[in-house]
Amino acid sequence: MDYICNPINMEYKYQFIDQKGKLSLSREAADPSIILFKEKYYLFPSMTKGFLVSHNLTEWEFHPLKNVPVYDYAPDVRVIGDYIYFSASKWDANCSFYRSTDPINKGFEEIPGTFPFWDPNLFVDDDGKIYFYWGCSDVTPIYGVELNPQDMTPMTEPVELIFSNIHKYGFERRGEDHKALNSEGESTAPYIEGPWMDKYKGKYYLQYAFPGTEFNIYGDGVYISDSPLGPFKLAKNNPFSYKPGGFIPGAGHGSTLKDKKGNWWHLATMRISVNHPFERRLGIWPAGFDKEGELFCNQRYGDWPMKVENLMEPWKKPDWMLLSYNKPCRASSYVEGREPKFATDENVQTWWRAAGNKSGQWIEIDLLDCLDVRAIQINFADEIDEPKLPEGKSLIGDMPRYIDEKKYYTRWILEASIDGEEYFVIEDKSKAETDLAHDFIVREEGLKARYIKCTIMEVPYNQNPCISGLRIFGLGKGPLPAKSDIITTEFISDLDLLVKWKDVKATGYNVLWGYAQDKLYHSYMVFGKNKLTIGALIKDQAIFVRVDAFNEVWITEGDVIKVK
Secondary structure (H helix, E strand, O other): OOEEOOOOOOOOEEEEEEEOOEEEEEEEOEEEEEEEEOOEEEEEEEOOOEEEEEOOOOOOEEEEOOOOOOOOOOOEEEEEOOEEEEEOOEOOOOOOEEEEOOOOOOOOEEEOOOOOEOOOEEEEOOOOOEEEEEOEEOOOOEEEEEEOOOOOOEOOOOEEEEOOOOOOEHHHOOOHHHOOEOOOOOEOOOOEEEEEEEEEOOEEEEEEEEOOOOOOOOEEEEEEEOOOOOOOEEOOOOOOEEOOOOOOOOOEEEEEEEOOOOOEEEEEEEEOOOOOOOOEEEEEEEEEEOOOOOEEEOOOOOOOOEEOOOOOOOOOOOOOEEOOOOOOEEEOOOEOOEOHHHHOOOOOOOOEEOOOOOOOEEEEEEEEEEEEEEEEEEEEOOOOOOOOOOOOOOOEOOOOEEEOOOOOOOEEEEEEEOOOOOEEEEEEEOOOOOOOOEEEEEEEEEEEEEEEEEEEEEOHHHOOOEEEEEEEEEEOOOOOOOOOOEEEEEEEEOOEEEEEEOOOOOOEEEEEEEOOOOOOOEEEEEOOOOEEEEOOOEOOOOOEEEEEEEOOOOEEOOOOEEOO
16 A cells, blocks of 8 residues: 555554553554664654564554563664664663664664663764764753764763753744643743754754643754754754644654655654543654755645655645545444544544444444545544553553553444445455554545445454544545635734634635745644634744645645735
């Protein structure tokens, strides 16, 4: 399959966590490090007790991790010579490095550590010198140091590289849409974390995450330097990875990769944060460097299907449109407050929950017309009222938890109908040997259907089935949306811009902005409203804004206006 749809379609491991004396259970994968090693892509996320391997960036195979600290956060991997080097986070003990020539079959050997760190990142320069970056704090900065390649010990004193500046950089402020305030009514200090270094045309691009993983505005910024240890200057295009809207938001603490064909990609952490603040997923987006050397990432339709091609056009528009938003639903049963309508509201934090857990519970969407369906994403949520640790297991680690290694299955049958009476099977996974919480089915040639029905046969822990998004993509009917003109723009502060636009009754809107008319690299997808406060501004930087309207047929671009 050549298509992907975020969040990445992979097995996300369950973990039990002590949350202020109460046991929570949810899936997590975050802080992804991705590398190309011996013609395969290796993906290492936090809290999976393993890693994933792919030949094509679309299909992933899980492998358990051996001989490394799997309960330490933010695993970092880099290729140095014939080895993959691995490290992870711990403040209260020296952190070792590990290396392997074949992590699938041989595991890792340890290189004893000499100092503690959190959120590590190795970087190998063109001359073979090795540099190391780390940092995760609302007080201390991102640090850098040169390492001895023989024993991975520091050769220099740590250099302070990146500090937060919430008075100049609006995107670093905490909270939903950057609105968290302390008791004095001031913005609270952000976490500056998750460094990742890339080199492009002689320049060093030090990326970092801000300001808190549990918020919709979790993203990645970037500084540029002529030297691996600085001094660094904030790039003009910031934040370069930022996805605050859409079905599932968040695009922070990631890694950037040049693939086999020369295309650039950025992987990062996406937010659910319902069962636990660290209930998270992974996303991948086209990225690149423009002619002025600005690092960018395209997240305009960042949780819609996209085709992985040999030569990617990073700003290519979607092949298919969203057909399922707010369409009528019915189900075999539901719990009050978890009605079927929540499976089509484009919000990963709400879901339909069946009233029972007996096999055969179902949910059905009525697309209101017979449409050309090309792809379906089934997003399963978790709601387990009183989770219990497996017998004989206990919580471990600095943040007490247990990652469940037991094999679970998510099994279902997906059907379609033109008239609501005769149904045909699109996909039968009633005997699947996988647990895919965000499964993605593509029918590139298309199929005609008005009704899409998912019948659930089995989900982990025998819980009541929950679906946060039964998302249908394809080709709709009717006219294009009208152009949505911007009505007013108003600065609420030096860092916040209120934008209002004409409501043309479109499915939704994409608000785009950037520091130049031809560099609208930032986006925020919204549904059901015609105003938005952009809180990710850089003080005194010029800003250009455009609002695009989209429906089930296509996208109508608005006019670009310069705000200042």
